[in-house]
Amino acid sequence: MAEKPKSVLLPFLAAAVFAGLGRMVLQKIKADRAARASNMAGPLDEKTRAWISEVVRTPRQ
Structure with a gap:
């Protein structure tokens, strides 16, 4: 059986979201x-x- 190709989009998207949130937190601090x-x-x-x-x-008048 052939294995399904693993998507690399989801990990990159998750990393981008976490990086954005981390940047927002640092700016707030x-x-x-x-x-x-x-x-x-x-x-x-x-x-x-x-x-x-x-x-x-x-x-006030």
Whole structure:
């Protein structure tokens, strides 16, 4: 009996999918580290807190 030829497409497709997912995970980790390092949402001083509270509480006309 002749053996069935094994398809090489499926392993290559699986490898491409896993490589893409791995790349996405690495990009997410890098972005999270960069956001944490930049400290954009840092602690606010009292003057800024008061200004935000006033803006939020003031009704628009």
